[in-house]
Amino acid sequence: MLPIIIINLDDSIQRWESLSKQVAELGLSCSRFSATLGSALSVQEKQSWYDSAANTKRHHRNLTNGEIGCYVSHYRIWQKIVNENIPCCIVLEDDLTIDNAFPQVVDVIQSLDTNWDMIKLYDGRPTPFFESKQLDNEFTLGNYKEVPNGTQGYAITLEGARKLLKRKPFFRPVDVDIQFHSELSLNVLGIKPYKISVDQRFESDIIRINKGQHNNHSSALRNLKYRIKMFLERRKVSGRLPD
Numbered sequence: 001m002l003p004i005i006i007i008n009l010d011d012s013i014q015r016w017e018s019l020s021k022q023v024a025e026l027g028l029s030c031s032r033f034s035a036t037l038g039s040a041l042s043v044q045e046k047q048s049w050y051d052s053a054a055n056t057k058r059h060h061r062n063l064t065n066g067e068i069g070c071y072v073s074h075y076r077i078w079q080k081i082v083n084e085n086i087p088c089c090i091v092l093e094d095d096l097t098i099d100n101a102f103p104q105v106v107d108v109i110q111s112l113d114t115n116w117d118m119i120k121l122y123d124g125r126p127t128p129f130f131e132s133k134q135l136d137n138e139f140t141l142g143n144y145k146e147v148p149n150g151t152q153g154y155a156i157t158l159e160g161a162r163k164l165l166k167r168k169p170f171f172r173p174v175d176v177d178i179q180f181h182s183e184l185s186l187n188v189l190g191i192k193p194y195k196i197s198v199d200q201r202f203e204s205d206i207i208r209i210n211k212g213q214h215n216n217h218s219s220a221l222r223n224l225k226y227r228i229k230m231f232l233e234r235r236k237v238s239g240r241l242p243d
Helices: 013-025 043-049 052-058 065-083 102-111 158-167 174-179 205-210 220-233
Strands: 004-008 031-034 088-093 096-098 118-120 131-134 140-143 153-157 188-192 196-198
Touching: 004 013, 004 065, 013 096, 031 065, 043 065, 052 220, 065 088, 065 158, 065 174, 088 102, 102 188, 153 158, 158 174
Parallel strands: 004 031, 004 088, 118 188
Antiparallel strands: 088 153, 096 196, 118 153, 131 140, 140 188
C-alpha cells in the first residue's frame, strides 16, 4: 500500500485527529509530518529557503510567512522521500474530507506505470483535462494546460521529488511552482473524479497565519511579466499520458 503522509502543524490537533480517523476508517494507514511554521523561522533560515531577489524578478508579489512555511513543509517531505528512497507516496494537507472511494484511487495509482512525477488529487475549481485516458468504469487519468493550484492532495514519485528539490531556494508559492512544471520537466497528471475535498469546518492555515500580512499590491510591470510567463506556460501540456 502506498504510504500516506499528512502535513500537520503541531498546534492543529483537531485537524490531525479528524483526518487520521477518516483514513483509518477506510482501512488505510497514514503518518503525521510536522509542518513548518514560517513565522518561527529565523531571518537566516528564511534567507536559506526563500530567494527574495528572484521573487521580485520572477513572481508578481512577495511571499508571506504562511506561504514560506507551506513551501518548506512540502520541500521537507520531498527530501524525506529521497532520503528514504520511497518509490511513491501520497501527500495530504490536514484540512480535508475523504470520500469512501478514496482507497480505489490509491489502488489505481499503484496500478499505473511510474512514467509520471505527480498526480493531482484535488482541484478547487473544475479545471478540465487537455487529454484524458479512461482507466476503469469510474476513474480517468489526464493532463492539463492549466495545472490546478493548491497542494491539498497529490501523489508523487521518487523522481518527481528529486526534480522538485532543485527549487531551493524558492521564490514562488509551492503550488505556483508546480504550475510552472516545464521549468523542471515535471510530468504532472490528475485523476478524476477527485475523492478528497476541503473540510469547511477548518480555516486554511495559510489564511489564518497570514491575517494582517497578505499584500496583493504590486507594480504593473511586475504583474504583467508574471501574467506573460504564466500565459506561455499554459501553452504547454503538463504531462505525458501512458500509451
